[in-house]
Amino acid sequence: MTTATAPVTGALTAPHRLRWLLRLHRPALYVWTAAVVVLTAALLWLGGPLTDAAVHAWRQYDVCRTGATCVYDQDAILRYKDVYQYTTWAVLALPFLVAAWAGAALTGREVESGTAHLAWTQGVSPARWLAAKLAAPAAVAAAGTAVLVALHRWAWLADHGGIDTAKSWSSFETYYANGPLPVALALAGLAAGALAGLATGRALAALAWGMSATLALWGAVHLAAPRLYPAVTRTAGLDHDGPVGSGIVLDSGIVTADGRHLPDPFCGSSAYSTCQALYERIDAVGFFSVYHPRSHYWPLQLLATAPVLAAAALLALAAFVLLRRRTQGKAATA
Incomplete structure (x- = not known):
């Protein structure tokens, strides 16, 4: 008879723990890397060839409006508009992707399957287990989201006023995709998902609760931040x-x-x-x-980002407190 064993992460060095985490969540890392790479390519295409083609098409259209007989490249204008919309909403969806994964796979599935409890009995404390679970994903999620936000802002600025239908800075999706809030929301989504996984002990329920908490946090900031700065x-x-x-x-x-x-x-x-x-x-x-x-753009962005980062820290702290109470209770009854 054989017994399944979990890695004794407490006895491993930091590089070994990192390799273990990457191996454990390899499918999620592949999906995240693919998403970042595809969006990076799309944003580079948007801010380069697509923008150039759309600006040229609008110049052709401006000539046509003078009454001259001419044609303009309508497809280039529509293509720019479509790709801009798709990439913008994709950037905004990243925090929810992180929250869903954190709830379903990072903690929820391991608590549900008993893998987490097995690891706690083999040399790693619950707190250290959770810290190892959160540290590397937080760095990866923040770095990937930050790169895409920076590329989105670069692509949006690339038209230099040459595209008449370009989104204004204050349009809902552009306003958020161009600033640091998605990075803060990704970290908050990670913490919310992890907390939901520990609280529910069910992967599917944690997925739903993690995403819902991230959406609620975004909605609260959207309503409150513009009213916290003098208009x-x-x-x-x-x-x-x-x-x-x-x-x-x-x-x-x-x-x-x-x-x-x-x-x-x-x-x-x-x-x-x-x-x-x-x-x-x-x-x-x-x-x-x-x-x-x-x-007022940057003051508003900072007013929105700061409380989300604070919420991310509080959610992470709540996850550690909840884990400590539950594991202490089980230890006391053992």
Whole structure:
């Protein structure tokens, strides 16, 4: 009769533990490496040949708008748009991929199968086991995500204003894919998945909870961060077509004579008689807009990233505390 044994990781040196972890999670490492390589190639293609072709096509289109008889490369414009969308959302999906793997494979599957408990009885403490589990994946996830975020920002800047339909800095997907938040979310997803795996002891449940926690954290930061930094308030006369000021808009509408802020009726300029009558009826004197201009980009990014990194640290700490309580309880009853 033979007994399955787990590696005595506590007796191994750091390089041996790293090799053991890489061997244990080799399929996940292959998938992650393939994703990073494919996205890197796609972003280099986007910021190089695709951007050049799209800029050239837009120049052709601008000539056509003057009335000259000509053709332009519409396919190049559409190809740029499609690849930009696919790569942007792929970068934003990376933290959820990390969270799913951390919950399903990193801790959930090993607790469910009993492999973790077997390792704890063969020379490695639970805390050391979890630390070894988190350290290398954290470095790999952070490094891969950071490279792709940097390439995405480079590809987005490559058009130099030559693509009329290029996404603005404040569009939801571009705003997040161009900054450090995906890196912080990847680390938070790793910690959330690991905690979920330890808490549920089920791979599938941990996968769902890890991804849900990452999504909830992102949603909370998205709602809170723009309101933690002072926004710009800009007013305009009723002769404009509506509120002015571009960026991340928090509020906009109509200003009345007594200073009240009302929702924008989306009528347009007071030059139109119907709009003028409407504005007189509600005693409107102008438009207002509360927004963050482009100069606020990095303060907002840092305000969003810092609490996510703090949440990642707290989630990791919670995983260690939970593991300690559960293993101490089992040791006491043994």
